[in-house]
Amino acid sequence: MALRAIAWHADGVANSPSGDSVTERLVRVLETFTPTRTAQTATEIGRRAGLPASSAHRIVGELVDAGLLERGEDRRIRVGMRLWELATRSSHALRLRQAALPFMEHVQARVREHTQLAILDQDDALFVERLSGPDAGANVTRVAGRLPLHASSSGLVLLAFGDRELQERVLAGPLKPLSRATPTDPQALRRKLDEVRTLGHALAPGYIEDVSTGLAVPVRDETGRTVAALSVVLPRDAQTEFALVELYRAARGIERAMGARR
Amino acid sequence: MALRAIAWHADGVANSPSGDSVTERLVRVLETFTPTRTAQTATEIGRRAGLPASSAHRIVGELVDAGLLERGEDRRIRVGMRLWELATRSSHALRLRQAALPFMEHVQARVREHTQLAILDQDDALFVERLSGPDAGANVTRVAGRLPLHASSSGLVLLAFGDRELQERVLAGPLKPLSRATPTDPQALRRKLDEVRTLGHALAPGYIEDVSTGLAVPVRDETGRTVAALSVVLPRDAQTEFALVELYRAARGIERAMGARR
DNA sequence: CCAGCGTTCCCGTTCAACGAGAACAATTCG
DNA sequence: CGAATTGTTCTCGTTGAACGGGAACGCTGG
Numbered sequence: 001m002a003l004r005a006i007a008w009h010a011d012g013v014a015n016s017p018s019g020d021s022v023t024e025r026l027v028r029v030l031e032t033f034t035p036t037r038t039a040q041t042a043t044e045i046g047r048r049a050g051l052p053a054s055s056a057h058r059i060v061g062e063l064v065d066a067g068l069l070e071r072g073e074d075r076r077i078r079v080g081m082r083l084w085e086l087a088t089r090s091s092h093a094l095r096l097r098q099a100a101l102p103f104m105e106h107v108q109a110r111v112r113e114h115t116q117l118a119i120l121d122q123d124d125a126l127f128v129e130r131l132s133g134p135d136a137g138a139n140v141t142r143v144a145g146r147l148p149l150h151a152s153s154s155g156l157v158l159l160a161f162g163d164r165e166l167q168e169r170v171l172a173g174p175l176k177p178l179s180r181a182t183p184t185d186p187q188a189l190r191r192k193l194d195e196v197r198t199l200g201h202a203l204a205p206g207y208i209e210d211v212s213t214g215l216a217v218p219v220r221d222e223t224g225r226t227v228a229a230l231s232v233v234l235p236r237d238a239q240t241e242f243a244l245v246e247l248y249r250a251a252r253g254i255e256r257a258m259g260a261r262r
Numbered sequence: 263m264a265l266r267a268i269a270w271h272a273d274g275v276a277n278s279p280s281g282d283s284v285t286e287r288l289v290r291v292l293e294t295f296t297p298t299r300t301a302q303t304a305t306e307i308g309r310r311a312g313l314p315a316s317s318a319h320r321i322v323g324e325l326v327d328a329g330l331l332e333r334g335e336d337r338r339i340r341v342g343m344r345l346w347e348l349a350t351r352s353s354h355a356l357r358l359r360q361a362a363l364p365f366m367e368h369v370q371a372r373v374r375e376h377t378q379l380a381i382l383d384q385d386d387a388l389f390v391e392r393l394s395g396p397d398a399g400a401n402v403t404r405v406a407g408r409l410p411l412h413a414s415s416s417g418l419v420l421l422a423f424g425d426r427e428l429q430e431r432v433l434a435g436p437l438k439p440l441s442r443a444t445p446t447d448p449q450a451l452r453r454k455l456d457e458v459r460t461l462g463h464a465l466a467p468g469y470i471e472d473v474s475t476g477l478a479v480p481v482r483d484e485t486g487r488t489v490a491a492l493s494v495v496l497p498r499d500a501q502t503e504f505a506l507v508e509l510y511r512a513a514r515g516i517e518r519a520m521g522a523r524r
Numbered sequence: 525c526c527a528g529c530g531t532t533c534c535c536g537t538t539c540a541a542c543g544a545g546a547a548c549a550a551t552t553c554g
Numbered sequence: 555c556g557a558a559t560t561g562t563t564c565t566c567g568t569t570g571a572a573c574g575g576g577a578a579c580g581c582t583g584g
Contacts, residue, residue, distance in 0.1 A: 013540060013572065021540085022284045022572085023324040027344075033352035043530055052574050057531065062285040067384065075530090079352045081383045081390075082289075087346035088406035090295035094346065098405065101393070105367055121343045122329065128343075131363070143360065144350035276541050276570045283571085284541085305561050314543050319562065337562090525584105532579075542569085552559070 025051065029059060030068075030079070035142065039076040093119050096228055097128045099257040100219070103250040104131050107232065111243045114139045114233040118147075118154035118216075120162060123170065125155040125229065139233050140208055150189055151178045153214030154229035156202035160193040161218050161226035167193065181206035201244065202229075211236050217247045219254050230254070287313065291321060292330075292341070297404070301338040355381050358490055359390045361519040362481070365512040366393050369494065373505045376401045376495040380409075380416035380478075382424060385432065387417040387491065401495050402470060412451055413440045415476030416491035418464035422455040423480050423488035429455065443468035463506065464491075473498050479509045481516050492516070 013022060020028070032040065032048040040048075046056025060077055063069040067082035088094050100117050108115040108131040115132075118125040124146040132139065141147065149155035149170050159170060175184040183189045196202045204214035216231035230251050232243050275284060282290070294302065294310040302310075308318025322339055325331040329344035350356050362379050370377040370393040377394075380387040386408040394401065403409065411417035411432050421432060437446040445451045458464045466476035478493035492513050494505050 021324055023288070023328045023330075026285070026288070027328045027330070027348075030348045033348070035351055038352050038354055041530060053530080054532085054574055054576090055572085058572080058574095062283055066285045066289045068285075068289070078354065079349060081349075081353065081355055081381070081388055083345065084349035084353060084356065085388065085406045086289075086292045086295070087341060087343075087349055089297055090300050090341045091343065091346060092300055092340060093343055094405075102395075119343070121347075126343055126347065133364075142351075143356075144347045276539090276568090276572080303561060315561080316543055316545090316563085317541085320541080320543095527584090528582090530579105530581080532577105534577085535575100536573105538571105538573085539569100541571090543566105545565090547562105547564080549562070550560085552557100554555105554557085 025049070025059060026063070029056075029063065030083075033079050039072065039074075039078050041076055045077060093121075093128055093228075096219075096254075096258065100228070100230070100250075100254045101129065103253040103257070104129060104230070106253075107230075107246045107250045108133060110246050111232055111234075113243070114141065116141055116154070116231050116233075117219075118152075118158065118229045118231065119227065120149075120158045120166075121146075123149065123166070125149055125152055125158055127154070128228075139212075141233070147208070148176065148178070150175050151182045151204075151207050152231075153202040153204035153207070153216035154231045156192065156196050156204060157216045157218050157229040157231075158226065160196035160202065161220075178208050179206055179210055181210070183207070201247070203240065206236060213238065213240070215240055215243055215247065217244070217251045219251045221255075222259055228254075287311070287321060288325070291318075291325065292345075295341050301334065301336075301340050303338055307339060355383075355390055355490075358481075358516075358520065362490070362492070362512075362516045363391065365515040365519070366391060366492070368515075369492075369508045369512045370395060372508050373494055373496075375505070376403065378403055378416070378493050378495075379481075380414075380420065380491045380493065381489065382411075382420045382428075383408075385411065385428070385435075387411055387414055387420055389416070390490075401474075403495070409470070410438065410440070412437050413444045413466075413469050414493075415464040415466035415469070415478035416493045418454065418458050418466060419478045419480050419491040419493075420488065422458035422464065423482075440470050441468055441472055443472070445469070463509070465502065468498060475500065475502070477502055477505055477509065479506070479513045481513045483517075484521055490516075 028049040029045055032045050042057045042060040043053050045060060046053050060069060064071050068080050070078045070080040072078055097117060104115050104117060112133050114130060116127050116130040118127045127141050127143060127145050130141055130143050147155055149159040159167060171186045171189060175189065177184050183192055201217045207214060213234045213236050214231055215234060216229045218226040219228040219230055221227050230247055232247065234243060290311040291307055294307050304319045304322045305315050307322060308315050322331060326333050330342050332340045332342040334340055359379060366377050366379060374395050376392060378389050378392040380389045389403050389405055389407050392403055392405050409417055411421040421429060433448045433451060437451065439446050445454055463479045469476065475496050475498050476493055477496060478491045480488040481490040481492055483489050492509055494509065496505060
């Protein structure tokens with residue numbers, strides 16, 4: 001009760017001391033859902049999003065009416081397919097994904113390890129597709145998951161071939177380690193990016209998990225700009241040569257498919 | 263100007279005569295994007311969503327801040343990846359898609375025609391994945407596209423094995439034809455659904471396009487409820503036997519994979 | 525029977541949202 | 555090269571929808 005007074009003069013919605021716009025609230029509500037928590041009661045959502053019970057019910061009700069959320073027979077709330085539909089129907093990146101799928105399948109069939117496609121989004125590597133065979137190793141990556149640019153092979157590719165500002169921003173910011181091998185020193189990362197540019201691909205041995213190595217190549221558009229990174233996750237001591245050939249072949253295929261579709 | 267007065271006493275947002283809630287407006291803005299129109303100016307969005315220019319700019323600005331929309335270097339607005347991310351991260355149906363992908367690839371590799379996965383959403387068949395080989399025929403289906411339940415093989419499966427209320431609702435509603443062969447008579451549709459239930463799969467010859475036939479089988483969960491339809495699109499006069507065997511095999515595989523993941 | 529939880533309804537208060545309008549910037553066109 | 559068109563940004567007075575506390579209701583389970 002006393003806590004609320006802290007924000008009493010902040011910007012916000014009418015009569016609301018919480019200091020956020022309607023849109024912000026909306027996103028906060030959607031963010032209470034996670035891969036492991038896909039159904040919640042309205043009150044539960046309110047608690048997690050920091051909303052009063054009655055407000056939570058009103059907002060959730062509106063979202064259900066709009067089809068962005070769904071109310072199951074058990075009255076619990078789930079994320080609506082409408083949301084996915086709106087996003088998928090009209091996104092540039094997802095047409096890329098569609099074009100890339102056949103080539104990714106080919107890589108997956110030959111290399112038989114996790115094959116994934118990442119794009120740059122908000123200074124992260126965002127994974128838009130992942131194929132995994134039954135005999136592939138462990139993998140922290142998830143579809144719709146993110147990894148920091150400095151700590152993944154896909155990220156290194158997106159960073160090394162991205163624009164100057166992005167690089168400076170990431171080099172300036174904190175470089176959190178995900179494992180013992182993750183580069184955290186700006187100088188070391190700068191050298192690594194040089195290496196990626198000269199080699200034309202990125203190798204991230206043990207950057208995420210000690211036992212595995214990321215291997216990524218750039219996918220470019222007609223103008224030569226890097227729009228995505230195609231990668232595989234290999235066991236730490238595996239030979240990279242064969243996978244690399246397949247990756248390059250697939251990347252060229254995707255580029256051709258994207259160009260042709262125009 | 264005079265027009266506006268018509269709605270002067272309708273419910274709506276503060277000072278707004280347009281009679282809609284904030285959430286409705288958000289959805290209307292998102293719906294101005296289509297597969298062929300992926301980038302628009304803020305004013306353009308406003309025009310299409312029926313919003314005044316200054317309001318459109320404010321709302322779009324908020325959505326951009328929230329990451330649901332993105333402003334390109336050309337200042338034009340695109341759908342943000344954040345939207346897709348939120349939807350994909352936490353949707354039940356998309357875990358289904360992930361489980362189904364390997365099996366769909368297998369069907370696609372053997373049958374070499376369009377292979378697709380649909381779920382029931384808001385009385386439509388919503389296609390959550392589609393694989394197409396280079397040599398496959400034409401296909402109206404798109405990922406994130408919809409087809410009526412009575413007019414597609416996937417829809418017939420979802421309808422025939424769906425609950426009673428759904429069937430009555432669809433049988434009562436108007437049955438729009440998509441081609442000459444689409445069933446539009448409730449009695450005929452009722453017989454067709456009986457046929458689907460006894461056969462265990464759906465055959466939709468020429469329901470959508472004269473030249474092709476849809477073939478779909480149900481995918482069920484542990485409790486026996488049908489959660490999706492797996493289908494292929496064959497040339498009108500093709501043999502269905504081989505494809506059918508592959509579809510059933512894949513459906514069983516998906517069911518096993520879903521059960522195992524639990 | 526009661527305790528705990530989720531949900532729904534009511535209602536007085538209030539300020540963020542609203543959109544007209546004007547000024548400005550960027551493009552297109554004649 | 556100016557004029558017309560189109561998109562964007564800002565200001566500002568008005569106002570009603572959103573807000574959330576509170577109370578009542580309906581489950582469920584001990």
